[in-house]
Amino acid sequence: MKIKKLAKNIMFAVVASSFSAMVLAEATVEELAERLERMQREMNELRLQLENSATKEEIQVIKEDVATASEWLQPDTLIHMAGYADVGYTDSESSDGSFNVGTFSPIFHFQYRDLVMLESELEIEVGDDGETETSLEYLTIDWFINDYMVLVAGKFLSPIGQFRQNLHPSWINKLPSAPPGFGHDGAAPVSDVGFQFRGGFPMGNIRTNYAVYVSNGPELKAEFEDDEYELDGVEAEGFGADRDGEKVVGGRFGIIPFAGFEFGLSAASGKATVTEVEDGDSSLLSGEAARDYDVIGADFSWDFQAFNLRGEYVETEVGADTGSGAAASEGATWETWYTQGAYHLGQTKWELVARYTDFDSPHNSQDQQQWAIGANYLFTNNFIGKISYEFNDGQSGSDADLDRFLFQLAYGF
């Protein structure tokens, strides 16, 4: 009996262990199969990713394509945006200091091969009242006629002198402000609308450059004071129409006798007419005669190692109107000049600047003598921090007499 029971137990144990071994063995196989399936799935995914991925060679080709790509599909045509912007802080004797946005001036270039280029600069400013003002600084189509001549047609920066055409962008101007008389409504013309030929040519070892233009010319502004009219200012900012039908002819000739030194002479002549009355009713104007309009200028620039010295002189003369025009009056002369020295301190990023300007206008309240001193920090060659102080001497009580502290960050791109 006992033997029978023992045999039963043994048989049960054997069957149980066999069954459990079989069950365990079956679980491992299933797990392995599952793992295999999972790996297969992952491998398929990886294969798919690999198929969609670029090889190193393909990436290199793409890099080269990007490096040489033009914005437009047609490689003969290029489009490029440059420009500059500045922000700052100004504190003058008569008012509390204010942060300000100077200008944002994007410049657009569209070029077809070496034949033609369209250039345009916008000037976007935030006024004291918070309003945004936008104007077209220039818009020209430049036809590269040959190696020595370019036709510049449209609204262009005045080629009289150097400041307006080459130095006014804030990342180039070494001080936060323009020299008195070289801004808007000053002695130097700002821009004009017409046709201009520009270029340069060598004369032996001497290099020269020139600009000759014919344009609509400026318009004149009069003011009514003490029961009589007198000239208030010359608006030489590129009028889109020639209301008096009188053209102005002018230009500049520059000579570079040796590297780093340039001397230029400028002149313009034509007629200009009073078209506006300052703070008055311009519709009262009638029968205004075209007056003589003449500009002369001279400029120089000298670079010697870390030192730069430059100067510029401009005189604008408007003749008298002795006819029967409502605003007939005597003529007037605006004259300004500046000299500026800048020194870059050794291998540092600091630059020191000093400028003296003397602006003489027919109105005592506009006359100004200015000493401006400044220090610039060149974060990069096109990102500059400027601090300056202006000692201004003008008619007592006028804006021209107020000293100013200016801080500016300028970025050229």
Add this chain to the structure above:
Amino acid sequence: MKKLIWKSIDNKRKNAILSVILAMVSQWTLALDYPEAGNFSNGSRVWAENCARCHNMRSPTDLRDDQWVTTVFHMRVRAGLTGQETRDILTFLQGSNAKIEKTKHEIDNPIAVSKPASVSGKNVYENSCVACHGVNGKGSFQGVPDFTDRDGRLTKKDSELLSNIINGFQTKGSLMPMPPRGGNSQLSDADLSATLKYIKASFAK
């Protein structure tokens, strides 16, 4: 003086004079027009001599090849450059705007040059280096080192200097980079080694 010049000439005469001058200039310049490819060496010289007259020098590495095209043509109009000078400057800038990317291998393994140079170091310096580094080695504009400085750049080991010349270099915080091979990819390692020897012999104190 102004009255003498301008007032004695009426507007019709001024326009006539202008037209004659333009016609003369046009014919003269058209006769001289002969497009040629840009010259690297002349481009580096014209670039160094002209750009700083108005503004701080921009690094060649600031812009891509196509961006330099429009920028240099814009400057042709502004600065009164000739067409040939424009092409020369463009050739220089497009040849010098490669990014400086030194690998660890290049840093750990300074250059050893055994081949002979094909041109003299003096010749290379005068054609490819002088525009930026100057005839006297003092540097033509800001951001370029003064080779005559006793404690300056030339106190570094030759292998490091040559590596910098070949691969390009920019001191941290400096405004201007040294383009690889001075921007002239035609120069061999041996040519640049000869140039370094010339620089050290001429300027090191």
